[in-house]
Amino acid sequence: MELEYNPFAYAIHEDPYPVYARLREEAPVYQHPSLDFYAYSRHADVLSAIRDADTYTNTRGVSVEPSASSAAAQFAMSFLGMDPPRHTKMRALVSRGFTPRRVAELEPRIRELAVGYLERMRERPHCEFIADLAGVLPMDVISELLGVPAPDRAELRMQADLLVHREEGVFDVPPAAGVAFGKIWSYFGERIASLRRAPRSDLISALLAAEIDGERLTPVEIQSFCNLMIVAGNETTTKLLANALYWLWRNPDQRKLVAEEPAMIPRWIEETLRYDNSTQAIGRVTNRAVTLHGREIPAGKRVLLLVGSANRDERVFPHADAYDIRRDTTASLSFGQGAHFCLGASLARLEGRVVLDEFWRRFSGYEVDPSGSARVHSVSVRGFAALPLELQRG
Numbered sequence: 487m488e489l490e491y492n493p494f495a496y497a498i499h500e501d502p503y504p505v506y507a508r509l510r511e512e513a514p515v516y517q518h519p520s521l522d523f524y525a526y527s528r529h530a531d532v533l534s535a536i537r538d539a540d541t542y543t544n545t546r547g548v549s550v551e552p553s554a555s556s557a558a559a560q561f562a563m564s565f566l567g568m569d570p571p572r573h574t575k576m577r578a579l580v581s582r583g584f585t586p587r588r589v590a591e592l593e594p595r596i597r598e599l600a601v602g603y604l605e606r607m608r609e610r611p612h613c614e615f616i617a618d619l620a621g622v623l624p625m626d627v628i629s630e631l632l633g634v635p636a637p638d639r640a641e642l643r644m645q646a647d648l649l650v651h652r653e654e655g656v657f658d659v660p661p662a663a664g665v666a667f668g669k670i671w672s673y674f675g676e677r678i679a680s681l682r683r684a685p686r687s688d689l690i691s692a693l694l695a696a697e698i699d700g701e702r703l704t705p706v707e708i709q710s711f712c713n714l715m716i717v718a719g720n721e722t723t724t725k726l727l728a729n730a731l732y733w734l735w736r737n738p739d740q741r742k743l744v745a746e747e748p749a750m751i752p753r754w755i756e757e758t759l760r761y762d763n764s765t766q767a768i769g770r771v772t773n774r775a776v777t778l779h780g781r782e783i784p785a786g787k788r789v790l791l792l793v794g795s796a797n798r799d800e801r802v803f804p805h806a807d808a809y810d811i812r813r814d815t816t817a818s819l820s821f822g823q824g825a826h827f828c829l830g831a832s833l834a835r836l837e838g839r840v841v842l843d844e845f846w847r848r849f850s851g852y853e854v855d856p857s858g859s860a861r862v863h864s865v866s867v868r869g870f871a872a873l874p875l876e877l878q879r880g
């Protein structure tokens with residue numbers, strides 16, 4: 487069968503892994519026949535490209551879609567759409583809000599939120615895990631960091647979902663996603679204007695007061711940052727939580743390990759990230775011509791770095807297609823690497839640990855209802871839009 491990797495195809499969203507395996511063996515530098523992109527699928531190639539910011543730029547965005555591939559990327563996604571040295575300065579400024587100490591301080595509040603949702607779930611024998619917890623908690627956490635009031639969050643979450651959703655057969659950013667982007671953008675525009683008049687103790691107010699080399703950030707730069715946080719921090723963590731429950735359910739031997747030893751929960755999270763990461767692909771554009779595995783990629787070409795495939799590369803992970811929470815996951819590329827390594831990695835891990843820990847305390851068992859589950863259709867985010875569970879109380 488002809489080998490095609492099309493990140494827009496619903497069949498790929500259902501299960502990309504057999505295609506990844508063929509890419510790694512047959513076409514480690516893959517060029518799509520009609521869509522204008524290349525893809526790297528082996529761990530070594532993905533890793534060296536992510537680390538090489540001179541050759542592979544972020545300034546044309548990190549998505550495969552033609553209309554998202556422009557120098558406007560830095561407006562849509564702030565410093566994720568920049569290269570050093572500007573990236574380094576901007577990131578240094580906001581990363582003060584994400585030091586291990588600052589993140590650890592969020593734990594009691596994350597636990598309180600998780601317990602609130604889980605206690606509500608305990609009132610019924612069934613739940614829809616995304617609507618009842620996984621889809622709401624990460625948005626609450628980001629919102630509290632940024633200072634988004636509770637009544638505004640449901641609407642923002644809906645727009646964030648629309649932003650990543652792709653219709654079958656559409657090979658670019660659809661109009662609905664453009665409208666959603668506009669709504670998120672205007673929301674933060676208004677929020678920033680009001681916090682400029684009356685600062686509070688949130689991250690947006692701190693950024694309004696912060697300086698890089700004696701210069702203040704502009705409201706538009708802060709707006710871009712808020713947009714990045716909503717896009718990068720929200721969907722991905724939602725997907726991690728549901729993927730963890732799904733894969734443990736699919737692997738009863740692993741479920742037994744967690745049941746016997748709840749201290750395995752952090753390793754359960756790490757293996758879920760490796761095995762079925764919420765971010766499957768990150769994009770770059772070549773600054774110069776590159777030759778790899780005997781193939782030349784011209785300058786100015788979009789290259790997708792398939793982290794989801796790199797994490798299943800047998801050259802690095804023995805029995806890579808087995809979900810095994812005891813394995814060494816240190817080479818996993820789930821949060822990227824190098825300059826753009828995920829700023830929210832420790833926050834995502836903390837949310838995962840707290841939610842799964844509190845879930846495990848309350849429910850001695852659970853079953854997934856696959857007939858009611860649905861996947862998101864996105865070019866890079868992988869996971870469930872709906873995951874119904876039957877809950878057995880502990």
Ligand code: HEM
Pocket residue numbers: 548565566567577714715718719720722723726763764765768769819820821822823825826827828829830831833834
């Ligand atoms: C399971 C959850 C998450 C996954 C799998 C994930 C994955 C990633 C990946 C792969 C990158 C690198 C992108 C690239 O190099 O092009 C990244 C960057 C980023 N992530 Fe995450 N992320 C997660 C959660 C979060 C959270 C909770 C936040 C927010 C607090 C966040 C904020 C960011 C930011 C700001 C960047 C850009 C960093 C930079 O450009 O320097 N992420 N993430």
